[in-house]
Each structure stands twice: as structure tokens, then as C-alpha cells.
Amino acid sequence: MVELATPTTIEELRALAGSGRLIAGGTDILVQMRDGRDEPSLIDVSNIADGAPAVVITAGVAELSAMAPISAIVSGLAGRLPAVAASARLFGSLQIRNRATFGGNLANASPAADMVPPLVAAAAHVVVEGPGGSRQVPVAELATGPGRTALGPDEWISLIRVPLPEGEDGFLKLGGRSAMAISIVSLAWRWSRDEDGALRGVRLALGAVAPTVVRAPGAEAALEGRAPSDDVVVAAVEALRGDIAPIDDVRASAWYRREVAGDLLREALET
Amino acid sequence: MRVNGTAVTTPDPARRLLDFLRDDLGLIGAKEGCGMGECGACTVLVDGDPVCSCLVLVGQVAATDVVTVEGIGDDHRLHPVQEAFVDHYASQCGFCTPGVVVSVAGLLAKNPRPAEADVREALEGNLCRCTGYQAIFRAVASVAE
Known part of the structure; x- marks a missing residue:
């Protein structure tokens, strides 16, 4: 027998936090429970954000509600944060996007979580709430391993703060098909170009190639301050393949992931 | 919760909506x-x-309006999407059809003249192993005109 609490305000949630597992859209938890996972006590957060805007833009930062459905975030972005929007549009199916949330995707801490690479490339933070108040955590430090996060049992994610891009940003994903596919490899990037075409402030983040979403420091260094000539691209692709630590699984081999991760970077640099 | 326009009560909030x-x-x-x-x-x-009603708990949608395939038309008249599916043979074994029809009805309510890309996006979460989708796209196009 599962107990479901349904708070509708932050105050009600604060009083309940820690007494059960948080469920937002439920698109992962209900599948896990169907597979036999025991969740005696669930706390629904899907009605707390009702009525509040899914996206608020202030002073160069987009604040995304962690508890709004991904489809509401896509409409609220209205063309801003192209990488986040590109990833969100490829997320699951329309039925899933109408329920699943950014907060749930982050808290689930899947190495293949599609919403995470654009947020890591953007140096986004999450606002974490708990009994003791709120704290900010870089998205890059939220997941500590597959299915594990830095969240305490009585904490929840309320907001994601994403700096608006000053230059270019984007997201590419390779999966079995465009909808409903868990990523084989995903890549998000941010960079600016100076007047000579050199890339500045390069940040790359990859999904499904390591236990958590990772940056690619070797490839970033290979691109930083350089125009992406053929030689530079070759060197960056080579460095990227050394930056990541993919595994063999049912979706792809480690070898294949290294190959296509480099291909995604090449495609990103050519767009 | 209202289901197809009728108020209903939910004895067990942790039950799946489906x-x-x-x-x-x-x-x-x-x-x-x-x-x-x-x-x-x-x-x-x-x-x-x-x-997907298999991934929603009743208590999560207790304050909403739920419409199923039974509620998109009425007892005497099919919804135009259902008429079009009949006319264009857009259903074969029929197992996926209620979900497909509801997805299309939801799309047309928001976007009465969808492009084919919109229809494909609306149906990316509806698997049909019989039709190959072409008859479904023809049916939707006939309603969208």
C-alpha cells in the first residue's frame, strides 16, 4: 500500500519533507515501482508550482521552475536558452514532457539525463530548499554518481538558475530515434567568437559517457582562443575522446560512444 | 476531479489514473x-x-479535468477525428487507436491547422505497429483542412 501526500504550498511541503520520497511528474518513479521498487510513502510536488510562471528572466539569468512540466518550460523560454530548449524538445514524448520536470530529471541523476548537459555547459545552479533554508548548488556538483545526488533526504530542488548565453550555445543528442530514446551520447556547448573567429569561454558538457554528466577539459583547452580550423577541430575531437570514460551497455559500446562523441563535437563546430 | 465532464471522487489517491x-x-x-x-x-x-495515464497517480490530478476517448465525442456522434479514422482506415488492430485519437484531438484543440511536423510531434509518444502511420497522417490531414 502506497501513501501519497499532496501538498499544494511550499509550507505544506516543508512540513512533510523527509517523510517520504518526492514525486513530481512520476515518469521515472512509477516505472521503477512497476519494476518492483518499494516506495511506501510518496510526496507529490506536481501541484506546488501551479499558477507560478515556469520561466522568469531577470538580469541575464533565466530562472526555471524545477516543478513545472518540461513542456511549460519550453513554451516559457520562447526562444531563449537554445541548448536547453533543444534538449527539452527532444525529451521523451509530448506525453512525458507534459508531466516530467527539470527537478525530477536532475534529482534522478541518470548519467544520460538529457536536461543536465545544457545546464552544466551554462554553469547553471540549482536552488535547493530544506528545513534549514535554501542553498545554491552548481548543477555540475548535484549528481555524485548514477542515481545519487548531493541532496539531503529532506531537501528538494525549487529553481534552476541559468545564465543567458553571451555567444552561441547548442545541444546535440544521438539516440536510437529522436523521440523516446535514452541518449547514447549527448553534447552541450557554449562559446563566444571574437572578431578573428577564435572561440572564447568554451564550455562543453557530455551525457551518457561517464557516471555523471561531465565537462571535457582537454577539448575545451584545445578550442579555447583558437579559430576552429580543420587542425584545431581534429585536435579537439581527439582530446574529447580522451576526456570521457564511457562504458559498454545495451545501447552502445564504449568504443562507439567515443567515436560519436567526437563526431557530435565536429558537428557542433560546423553549425 | 472531473472525468469526461462528470465529477468523480478518488478513494485511493495513490492509485494509477489508468x-x-x-x-x-x-x-x-x-x-x-x-x-x-x-x-x-x-x-x-x-x-x-x-x-500517459499509467504514469500518473489519481491524487496528483485530483483538481483537473480528465478526458478519455469516451469523452471526446458523445453517444450519438463521433468526434471528427474518429470519423476521419473510419474514413481513412487509420485503425487496424485498434489497440493503439484510443491513445492516438486522444493525442490527435488534443493537438487539434490547440492547433486546428497543424503542419505534418506538428502531427508527427504530437504522435511521437504513440506507438502503432500495424498502420505504419501513413493512414493516420491522411486521416489527421483530412480533419485539419
Whole structure:
């Protein structure tokens, strides 16, 4: 027998936090429970954000509600944060996007979580709430391993703060098909170009190639301050393949992931 | 919660919406295909948005309007999408059809003249293994005109 609490305000949630597992859209938890996972006590957060805007833009930062459905975030972005929007549009199916949330995707801490690479490339933070108040955590430090996060049992994610891009940003994903596919490899990037075409402030983040979403420091260094000539691209692709630590699984081999991760970077640099 | 316009009560908030609809209310249009959000056979509209009713708990949508395939037309007249599916042979085995019809009805309510890309996006979460989708696209195009 599962107990479901349904708070509708932050105050009600604060009083309940820690007494059960948080469920937002439920698109992962209900599948896990169907597979036999025991969740005696669930706390629904899907009605707390009702009525509040899914996206608020202030002073160069987009604040995304962690508890709004991904489809509401896509409409609220209205063309801003192209990488986040590109990833969100490829997320699951329309039925899933109408329920699943950014907060749930982050808290689930899947190495293949599609919403995470654009947020890591953007140096986004999450606002974490708990009994003791709120704290900010870089998205890059939220997941500590597959299915594990830095969240305490009585904490929840309320907001994601994403700096608006000053230059270019984007997201590419390779999966079995465009909808409903868990990523084989995903890549998000941010960079600016100076007047000579050199890339500045390069940040790359990859999904499904390591236990958590990772940056690619070797490839970033290979691109930083350089125009992406053929030689530079070759060197960056080579460095990227050394930056990541993919595994063999049912979706792809480690070898294949290294190959296509480099291909995604090449495609990103050519767009 | 309202289901197809009628107020209903939810004795067990932790019950899956799909089970509540089928077992408690006898609305067996929505089907359980995969039970994990992959196939879309259980698609219903919640406040106008298509969702997989196998991945929603009743208590999460207690304050919403739910519409199933039984509620998009009425007892005497099919919804135009259902008429078009009949006319264009857009259903073969029929298991996916209630979910597909609900997804299309949800799309047309928001976007009466969708491009084919919009239709494909609206149906990316509805698997149909019989038709190959072409008859479905023809049916939707005939309603959207």
C-alpha cells in the first residue's frame, strides 16, 4: 500500500519533507515501482508550482521552475536558452514532457539525463530548499554518481538558475530515434567568437559517457582562443575522446560512444 | 476531479489514473500497453494536455479535468477525428487507436491547422505497429483542412 501526500504550498511541503520520497511528474518513479521498487510513502510536488510562471528572466539569468512540466518550460523560454530548449524538445514524448520536470530529471541523476548537459555547459545552479533554508548548488556538483545526488533526504530542488548565453550555445543528442530514446551520447556547448573567429569561454558538457554528466577539459583547452580550423577541430575531437570514460551497455559500446562523441563535437563546430 | 465532464471522487489517491479509469469507472478505452510511458496506448487529456495515464497517480490530478476517448465525442456522434479514422482506415488492430485519437484531438484543440511536423510531434509518444502511420497522417490531414 502506497501513501501519497499532496501538498499544494511550499509550507505544506516543508512540513512533510523527509517523510517520504518526492514525486513530481512520476515518469521515472512509477516505472521503477512497476519494476518492483518499494516506495511506501510518496510526496507529490506536481501541484506546488501551479499558477507560478515556469520561466522568469531577470538580469541575464533565466530562472526555471524545477516543478513545472518540461513542456511549460519550453513554451516559457520562447526562444531563449537554445541548448536547453533543444534538449527539452527532444525529451521523451509530448506525453512525458507534459508531466516530467527539470527537478525530477536532475534529482534522478541518470548519467544520460538529457536536461543536465545544457545546464552544466551554462554553469547553471540549482536552488535547493530544506528545513534549514535554501542553498545554491552548481548543477555540475548535484549528481555524485548514477542515481545519487548531493541532496539531503529532506531537501528538494525549487529553481534552476541559468545564465543567458553571451555567444552561441547548442545541444546535440544521438539516440536510437529522436523521440523516446535514452541518449547514447549527448553534447552541450557554449562559446563566444571574437572578431578573428577564435572561440572564447568554451564550455562543453557530455551525457551518457561517464557516471555523471561531465565537462571535457582537454577539448575545451584545445578550442579555447583558437579559430576552429580543420587542425584545431581534429585536435579537439581527439582530446574529447580522451576526456570521457564511457562504458559498454545495451545501447552502445564504449568504443562507439567515443567515436560519436567526437563526431557530435565536429558537428557542433560546423553549425 | 472531473472525468469526461462528470465529477468523480478518488478513494485511493495513490492509485494509477489508468487503473482508476478502467477498473473503477469502467472506461476501458485507454489501454495498458507497456505500463511505462513508451507506447501511449493509455493517453488521456489532463486539462487539455495529453499524458500517459499509467504514469500518473489519481491524487496528483485530483483538481483537473480528465478526458478519455469516451469523452471526446458523445453517444450519438463521433468526434471528427474518429470519423476521419473510419474514413481513412487509420485503425487496424485498434489497440493503439484510443491513445492516438486522444493525442490527435488534443493537438487539434490547440492547433486546428497543424503542419505534418506538428502531427508527427504530437504522435511521437504513440506507438502503432500495424498502420505504419501513413493512414493516420491522411486521416489527421483530412480533419485539419
